[in-house]
Amino acid sequence: MSLDKSAVTHIATLARIRVAESEKEQLVAELNGILDWVEQLGEIETEGVEPMSSVAEMTLPMREDVVSDGNRRDDILGNAPGAAHGFFTVPKVVE
Amino acid sequence: MSALTRLTIAEARRGLERKEFSARELVRAFNAAVERAKPLNAFITETPEKALEMADAADARRARGAALPLDGIPLGIKDLFCTRGILTTAGSHILDGFAPPYESTVTQKLWDAGAVCLGKLNMDEFAMGSSNTTSHYGPVENPWRRPGDNRPLVPGGSSGGSAAAVAARAVMAATGTDTGGSIRQPAGFCGIVGLKPTYGRCSRWGIVAFASSLDQAGPMTRTVRDAAIMLAVMAGHDPRDSTSAPLPVPDFEAALTGDISGLRIGIPKEYRREGMPAEIEKLWGQGIEWLKAAGAHPVEISLTMTKYALPTYYIIAPAEASSNLARYDGVRFGLRVEEGQSLDEMYEATRAAGFGAEVKRRVMIGTYVLSAGYYDAYYLKAQKVRKLIAGDFKAAFEHCDAILTPTAPSAAFAIGEKSDDPIAMYLNDVFTVPVNLAGLPGISVPAGLSSDGLPLGLQVIGRAFDEETVLKVGGVIESAAAFTAEPAFTAG
Numbered sequence: 001m002s003l004d005k006s007a008v009t010h011i012a013t014l015a016r017i018r019v020a021e022s023e024k025e026q027l028v029a030e031l032n033g034i035l036d037w038v039e040q041l042g043e044i045e046t047e048g049v050e051p052m053s054s055v056a057e058m059t060l061p062m063r064e065d066v067v068s069d070g071n072r073r074d075d076i077l078g079n080a081p082g083a084a085h086g087f088f089t090v091p092k093v094v095e
Numbered sequence: 096m097s098a099l100t101r102l103t104i105a106e107a108r109r110g111l112e113r114k115e116f117s118a119r120e121l122v123r124a125f126n127a128a129v130e131r132a133k134p135l136n137a138f139i140t141e142t143p144e145k146a147l148e149m150a151d152a153a154d155a156r157r158a159r160g161a162a163l164p165l166d167g168i169p170l171g172i173k174d175l176f177c178t179r180g181i182l183t184t185a186g187s188h189i190l191d192g193f194a195p196p197y198e199s200t201v202t203q204k205l206w207d208a209g210a211v212c213l214g215k216l217n218m219d220e221f222a223m224g225s226s227n228t229t230s231h232y233g234p235v236e237n238p239w240r241r242p243g244d245n246r247p248l249v250p251g252g253s254s255g256g257s258a259a260a261v262a263a264r265a266v267m268a269a270t271g272t273d274t275g276g277s278i279r280q281p282a283g284f285c286g287i288v289g290l291k292p293t294y295g296r297c298s299r300w301g302i303v304a305f306a307s308s309l310d311q312a313g314p315m316t317r318t319v320r321d322a323a324i325m326l327a328v329m330a331g332h333d334p335r336d337s338t339s340a341p342l343p344v345p346d347f348e349a350a351l352t353g354d355i356s357g358l359r360i361g362i363p364k365e366y367r368r369e370g371m372p373a374e375i376e377k378l379w380g381q382g383i384e385w386l387k388a389a390g391a392h393p394v395e396i397s398l399t400m401t402k403y404a405l406p407t408y409y410i411i412a413p414a415e416a417s418s419n420l421a422r423y424d425g426v427r428f429g430l431r432v433e434e435g436q437s438l439d440e441m442y443e444a445t446r447a448a449g450f451g452a453e454v455k456r457r458v459m460i461g462t463y464v465l466s467a468g469y470y471d472a473y474y475l476k477a478q479k480v481r482k483l484i485a486g487d488f489k490a491a492f493e494h495c496d497a498i499l500t501p502t503a504p505s506a507a508f509a510i511g512e513k514s515d516d517p518i519a520m521y522l523n524d525v526f527t528v529p530v531n532l533a534g535l536p537g538i539s540v541p542a543g544l545s546s547d548g549l550p551l552g553l554q555v556i557g558r559a560f561d562e563e564t565v566l567k568v569g570g571v572i573e574s575a576a577a578f579t580a581e582p583a584f585t586a587g
Contacts, residue, residue, distance in 0.1 A: 008459075015417065015462040016424070017455055018443035027459070030517060034460055037518055038406040041476050044483070051478030052485060054308050055294050055534025055559075056338045063334065075196035081431035088426050091438050 003032055099124040100264045100587025104168055104321040107267060111157065111167050118157070118167025122150035122211055125169040125266065128587030129213055132265035135236045135584070137256040139174045140182045141214035149211040156209065165328055166209030171266035173257050174215040175222055176202045176312070177301040181212075185303040186220040186230035186253075189449025190429045199301025200333045201270065201312045208328045213266050217256030220451045221420065222277055222305045225523040227255025228514060229453045237285055237507050238263040238582035241547045248507040248549070251281030251523070257315045258285035264587040268316040268325055272302060274309045275408055276503070276527025279539035282315055283502035283552030286541040286580065288569070289315045290322045291527075293560045294534035295340035297326075298333030306415035307338075309408075309531045319540060319570040323347035326562065342560060350563035351570045356390030358568070361495030365401035366526060368504075375501045375551065378543050382499055382553045385575035386568065396491040396498065400484045404529040405521055407484065410464050410477035411532070416454075417461025423449060456517065485533040492558050497568045500526050502552035506545040526554060536562045538569040541578040550580065 003011075005024050008031060012019040019027060073086055082089040099121050102110065110116055126143040146169060153167035177183050177195035184190045198206070206212070219229040226249035227235040237250040238259055250259040254271030258281035261269050271278040273291035282289025290313045297312040304310060314325035327347050333339040362383060367376070383393050425431035425445030434444040450458065464473035491498065503523055513519045530537040536559070539552040553572055557565035 003463075011459050011463050011466070013443075014466060015458050016421075016439065016442040016446055017450065017458065018440075018447035019455075027456075030456055031459060031463070034409060034456070034517060035463075038410055038473070038477075041403055041406055041410075041480055044400075044403060044480055046476060046479035046483070049479040049482050051475055052482040053478060054338065055485060055532075056340070058340075060337050061334075061341075072196065076427075078196060079193055079428035081425060081429070090426055091433065091436065091441050093438050 003028055003035065100128045102267065103318050104268055104316065104324050105318070107168060112162070118150040118153040118211065119147065121167055122146045122169050124587060125213055128265045132260060132263050132586035135238060135259050135263060136233050137217055137235050137260040137263070137265060138171070138214045139184055139186070139217050139232050139256070142181060142212050146211050146213050153209050153211065163209030165205065167211060168209070169211045169213050169267050170205060171213050171216045171257060171260045171269040172202055173218055173254050173270050173272060175218060175272050175303045176270060177303065178202055178212070178215065181215065183215065183303070184231070185222070186218045186232060187449065187451070187454070188231040188430060189423045189446070193428045195301070197301060200298035200335060201302070201329045204328055204331065216260055216269060219253035219255065220454050221303065221416070222253040222272055222274055223416070223453050223457055224252040225276065225280055225520055226513070227252040227281070228510060229451050231451060234510050235259050236510070238584040239285065239507060239549055240583040241549060246509045249284065249510050251284035251507065253277040254315060255281050258282055258287060258289070261285070261287045261315050261317060262582050264585045268314060268321055270312060270329070271315045272310055272312050273531065274305050274412060275531050276524035278313045278315060279527050279537055279552070279554060280503045280523055282539040283550065284507040286550030286578065286582065287315060287317055288319055288322050288538065288540055288573070289313065290326060290538045290562070290565070291530065291536060292326060292330065292562055293536045295338055296330050296536070296560065296562065298331070298336040298339045300333055300335040304419040306412040307419060308415060309412060319538070319566055319573045320348065320351055322538065323351060323566050340560065345563055347562060347566055350567050352567060353571060353574065355386065355568055355571050358391040358497065359495040360386050360391045360393045360568070361396035361491050361498040362393050363396050363398040363401065363491070363498060363500060365398050366500050372505060374545055375504060378551050378553065379499070379501050382542060382572060385572060386499065389571045389575070394495050396495055398487045398491060398529065400480065400487050401529060403480050404484055404532055405525055407477045407480045408528045408532060409460070409521060410473050411481060413457040413461035414465050414474050415461070417458045417465065420454070420458055453517070481532050484529055488533045488535060497564050498556040500554045500556065502526060502539040502554040506547070506549035506551055530556050535559055536565045538565050540569045540572045540576070542572060542576040543578070544580055
């Protein structure tokens, strides 16, 4: 499975990272280098092996469904690059 | 006052108790050392005034007989830990100006124990790197140099600022984080002690996330005892991290008995890779001899999946990173680049400008391996191999109580070396990555010098939640190695 320029363009779009046309060639080479290298996992027989998503051998703990934090609007907006009237601001998304 | 900056935590604790010096005197000496250490670029943010305030508070507590366990101990904090009101960057441009409105659990525990914050330490961007050359704030220099060679060397990474500052005596100790070796490899490169605890031992709450199933905070210190002292404060259950283990924190210092007689030390045969430098192999052999002399029994073990650990890691870690780093969108914090008209264009421009090359590569790899059509072939496959890697360790620990390996396959290299080839850089972590995949504790202890005069570390790996054995065996290596060499540059 080798990536070409259009595949890299698609991945960049999914990742929401703008990639200039001039950078694509090098990215194709770098990403293919890494993917070729990880392909060696194909050598291992993993039929019937349970995938491991965490090493923590425990079930997720439950807690009371009650409000434990909040009323920190100004704290939270304090780091926003753009905020107005108690909200985050973003470029216009509806016409 | 340079003598003060040479003290270990254990020594400073005693000196403060006996009122040989005050916390203010101690912190003033370290503030001056931080200033002198500037050429290393180990700090992103220095907090000398806050440090003095905290020192005064520590002195006041001591004066009224209410001293805390780490009262007055000056620490550096890796810039991955959120610190309330203090710039926290993760070494990235995309977190420009971010002053968290909250404090990470681990740093809060340190402050609650009386420790003093000297500043925030430089690191690879989002902890992605093994040489501290990917930071937006520039590379960190290792205080060590090859004798007769003035080229600056890397301190290792990603906790490179932490390792360099501890080695140069600019801080008494530091926090680090370790996702694939980021505490142990730089500790090895800088001739200090670095401990990665068991996954779940320290809370991850408030630590900027890289790969959530692998990340773990730990101490970076000059001695094994100091690592035990710091871990005792950093560890413990935290309801705000659902993967934090609800277990009591043992008295880690009490584990440092030096008595390892009868302990079985596993020596994984697969780590004896072809092309392992002779001096690394020799040091490893020396380590085995030291432990034997102390009464332990080396046993050969097999970790059959060793060769697959790095490729597994380089699927799982980028996958988790691509998800974790989705939050950097130019809306809620940090950098925003407004180009074009749409929201998507703002996201894309912000992330293009805000992330460095290595972070972009990993986010894109992660995005790809999680994308429709490729998930099973890459991500699911890697999760299955991870299970086999963890199983290898589980089986090995039926036959041994701890495992001894080298920390890294080389000593520190020059800044700029290995930077053209991502995979050559990834190979630095060949001995440390399997430990993260299995969630186990591991320590790197300085054990000797390379032929070109640079520190080399040995790694001790233990069973899950058995940091006590890891520290005990690490302590025996420390005593036997009697590593007293000093870097070319010290700040205090």
